[in-house]
Amino acid sequence: MPETVAARLETQMNGCRLRILIVGAGIAGATLAALLHRHGERPAIIERGSNTADGGYMLGLMPLGARVLHGLQLTEAYQRASVAVTTYEAFDRNGGLIRSYSLADLVDRFGSWRGVERGVLLSLLRDACGPICFETTVKDIIEREKSVTAIFPDGSRAGFDLIVGADGIHSSTRARIVPDDKVEEFDTGWGGFVMWSTPKNFAGGTYSELWSTGWGLGLYPVPGRVGMFLAGRDGKLSETDGEAYAAELEQRLAAGPFLDALQARDATIRPTYWRMVDYRSSIWSRGRVVLLGDAAAAFLPTAGVGASAAMDSAAALADELSRAESARMNFALELYEKRQRHRVEATEKNSRDLSKLMFVNSAPAAWARDKLMEFYSLKHLINDISKVMAGA
Numbered sequence: 001m002p003e004t005v006a007a008r009l010e011t012q013m014n015g016c017r018l019r020i021l022i023v024g025a026g027i028a029g030a031t032l033a034a035l036l037h038r039h040g041e042r043p044a045i046i047e048r049g050s051n052t053a054d055g056g057y058m059l060g061l062m063p064l065g066a067r068v069l070h071g072l073q074l075t076e077a078y079q080r081a082s083v084a085v086t087t088y089e090a091f092d093r094n095g096g097l098i099r100s101y102s103l104a105d106l107v108d109r110f111g112s113w114r115g116v117e118r119g120v121l122l123s124l125l126r127d128a129c130g131p132i133c134f135e136t137t138v139k140d141i142i143e144r145e146k147s148v149t150a151i152f153p154d155g156s157r158a159g160f161d162l163i164v165g166a167d168g169i170h171s172s173t174r175a176r177i178v179p180d181d182k183v184e185e186f187d188t189g190w191g192g193f194v195m196w197s198t199p200k201n202f203a204g205g206t207y208s209e210l211w212s213t214g215w216g217l218g219l220y221p222v223p224g225r226v227g228m229f230l231a232g233r234d235g236k237l238s239e240t241d242g243e244a245y246a247a248e249l250e251q252r253l254a255a256g257p258f259l260d261a262l263q264a265r266d267a268t269i270r271p272t273y274w275r276m277v278d279y280r281s282s283i284w285s286r287g288r289v290v291l292l293g294d295a296a297a298a299f300l301p302t303a304g305v306g307a308s309a310a311m312d313s314a315a316a317l318a319d320e321l322s323r324a325e326s327a328r329m330n331f332a333l334e335l336y337e338k339r340q341r342h343r344v345e346a347t348e349k350n351s352r353d354l355s356k357l358m359f360v361n362s363a364p365a366a367w368a369r370d371k372l373m374e375f376y377s378l379k380h381l382i383n384d385i386s387k388v389m390a391g392a
């Protein structure tokens, strides 16, 4: 008889002090599990997907998140698997360079800013977080005062001191503990396709973005290739496919790095479409169930900070759990939320503010944005994020 999910999780938790179940081995869940391991805990962790994390999409990891990797002794492996980002270039609606921003001051103060494939970062984290129970989810949760029980799809069940919902933007854990009217949705009305490219002569350390009227294109290098985000209005893009949209954007672009990248796109990888929507839950925990990462507050990728915020929160939760006793779990969760909510919501707000600059639909607004960008410093663009990195 195959081993039940509950039995496999008991093996994962062998020798644990607190019985913790982490639902979702994404950026937040895998970071939390890895940190708990270093604190001597043995959390159980389950993941709906299979054990084949592909590249997925490109991530710009700020020091806010990357700092966590030092404590996991993953710094060297991470540096080998990523490229340093030193410059951000903003192009106007006609494809002309508005400004080139150096990230040197930020890097000097806070640490390096790097580009990495999501799947590569996940592999590093997952290797550090003990065994993961893949292709598994939670069917139901029964909350009691002194424990919480998870019921798995095979019918087996297990009791825990805490269940952590780290199951991403469309979190089913959140849906279980938070009423719909307590989850705010921010819909930009835009979306975009992620595609990959290997253009010749690409300057590896530069993030380049061109924002026009109703469409935009971003180039984000990782080792060996460039991730592209082909943005546009959701209503239009949901009716087309990535390849057709790439061909359409090619017609609009003059010679330069954006056209080069589009023409060198990798047609063997199917473009993935993402709606530019975020969510903010006003409730982070109920009883012995807590939300982490995108499950608590999901980010637009406009500032490239969602993964960093998820890792920062995972570090805070791991720290609080390392001092928590089961009988006072509520207190530990309260402290975690006090530490993180304002940081997460400030960075999420920054991402929303940037979306208003980027996702512009009228020609006059695009003209005004381009003018404004001539005067905007990097500090203006990521002011809230910089404050959070500085400890606000």
Ligand SMILES: Cc1cc2nc3c(=O)[nH]c(=O)nc-3n(C[C@H](O)[C@H](O)[C@H](O)COP(=O)(O)OP(=O)(O)OC[C@H]3O[C@@H](n4cnc5c(N)ncnc54)[C@H](O)[C@@H]3O)c2cc1C
Pocket (backbone or CB within 6 Å): 023, 024, 025, 026, 027, 028, 029, 046, 047, 048, 049, 057, 058, 059, 060, 061, 062, 136, 137, 138, 166, 167, 168, 169, 171, 172, 173, 194, 274, 292, 293, 294, 295, 298, 299, 300, 301, 303, 304, 305, 306, 307, 308, 309, 310
């Ligand atoms: C196109 C795009 C570009 C982005 N670019 C950046 C960037 O440059 N920089 C940055 O910092 N952030 C970026 N982000 C945001 C960042 O990826 C997220 O904020 C981050 O991954 C959040 O981590 P998470 O662990 O909460 O969610 P995820 O990483 O999405 O992980 C959730 C995990 O839970 C699993 N799961 C879901 N449901 C269940 C279930 N019911 N049971 C078990 N497992 C489940 C999923 O399979 C997944 O593995 C980008 C996002 C997108 C979409």
